Amino acid sequence: MSTSGNLEHWELLAGFHGTGSDDYYDVPALIRGEMSLRPLEVAGLDTATRGSGVDGLRVAHVQSHIGIDTVHLARLGATVTAFDFSPVALERLRAIAAACGVEVDTVLADSQALGSTHFAAWHGRFDVVYATIGVICWIADLDAWMQGAAALLKPGGRLLLLDVHPLYCMGESFTPLVLDFPYVNDGPRHFEGSGSYANPDADLPWSIEEYAWSIGETVNAAIGAGMTIVRLDEHVASASDPRGDCMTREPDGLFRLRAGRGGAGALPEPLPVLFTLVAERPGPRGTLSEDEPVG
Numbered sequence: 001m002s003t004s005g006n007l008e009h010w011e012l013l014a015g016f017h018g019t020g021s022d023d024y025y026d027v028p029a030l031i032r033g034e035m036s037l038r039p040l041e042v043a044g045l046d047t048a049t050r051g052s053g054v055d056g057l058r059v060a061h062v063q064s065h066i067g068i069d070t071v072h073l074a075r076l077g078a079t080v081t082a083f084d085f086s087p088v089a090l091e092r093l094r095a096i097a098a099a100c101g102v103e104v105d106t107v108l109a110d111s112q113a114l115g116s117t118h119f120a121a122w123h124g125r126f127d128v129v130y131a132t133i134g135v136i137c138w139i140a141d142l143d144a145w146m147q148g149a150a151a152l153l154k155p156g157g158r159l160l161l162l163d164v165h166p167l168y169c170m171g172e173s174f175t176p177l178v179l180d181f182p183y184v185n186d187g188p189r190h191f192e193g194s195g196s197y198a199n200p201d202a203d204l205p206w207s208i209e210e211y212a213w214s215i216g217e218t219v220n221a222a223i224g225a226g227m228t229i230v231r232l233d234e235h236v237a238s239a240s241d242p243r244g245d246c247m248t249r250e251p252d253g254l255f256r257l258r259a260g261r262g263g264a265g266a267l268p269e270p271l272p273v274l275f276t277l278v279a280e281r282p283g284p285r286g287t288l289s290e291d292e293p294v295g
């Protein structure tokens, strides 16, 4: 498994996002306290916390990027540890969190290695593992990723994975429909290009490997890691376009991806664009010490 091209890509994006050249990461608004979690993240957290909210809980934010949601989670009262394999992302995250006046811990980690003894100090410590939007397409070994998520959870703790739907990942374009990516895992697919989902016109050249994971493979990887499935939802509307330039913002403010002809004056049907998986590490809750320092 090679992550070097992907790491280089993410180092570049982490240094670019939220520095004023994209609307996706509005860091000044975050610092002013104007941003909040989007509805699907809120709904997912509601399920992941059994309706209690994250206040007072320990949350592992896996693949945190520059930490926009890390800050949101901390502001909601969670004790948050952010994990990412990009040193630049974690450096930006620490600076943004400090500017927002929130405390977070950061851990440099390939998320496929989180289940290994190297990260044993974080095992069994978290009520929630939170990973959202643009997570598993970067992962060569989804079984290892799920084992890492399960290892971080306390017994009774829950994984919230809200990610891009594999059907949306398949299309190079949707008008006209051109599919250039598998639905089920078929090893790495290499792509070259430039730009970012946050600013498709940015001068950011990249050479990356992405991985297809079907809904079935994702659910089975969670089960294989010993978790039970609490809920699986597929979504046909999103608060933003995770790929930046495919979806259309409609009058209700939500983005949708419609393909086909439609019928009898109706719009074409919207395709699934995101999914939410909530899975639980079985076991009696609250059996581990809540307050021992980590690390």
Ligand SMILES: C[S@@+](CC[C@H](N)C(=O)[O-])C[C@H]1O[C@@H](n2cnc3c(N)ncnc32)[C@H](O)[C@@H]1O
Pocket (backbone or CB within 6 Å): 003, 006, 010, 011, 063, 064, 065, 066, 067, 068, 069, 083, 084, 085, 086, 089, 109, 110, 111, 112, 132, 133, 134, 135, 138, 139
């Ligand atoms: C699309 S971003 C996540 C975005 C996040 N939802 C947000 O909007 O800020 C993907 C993140 O995954 C991280 N990443 C990619 N592959 C990884 C790996 N194998 N291990 C750990 N982090 C990885 C990247 O560094 C990047 O920060």
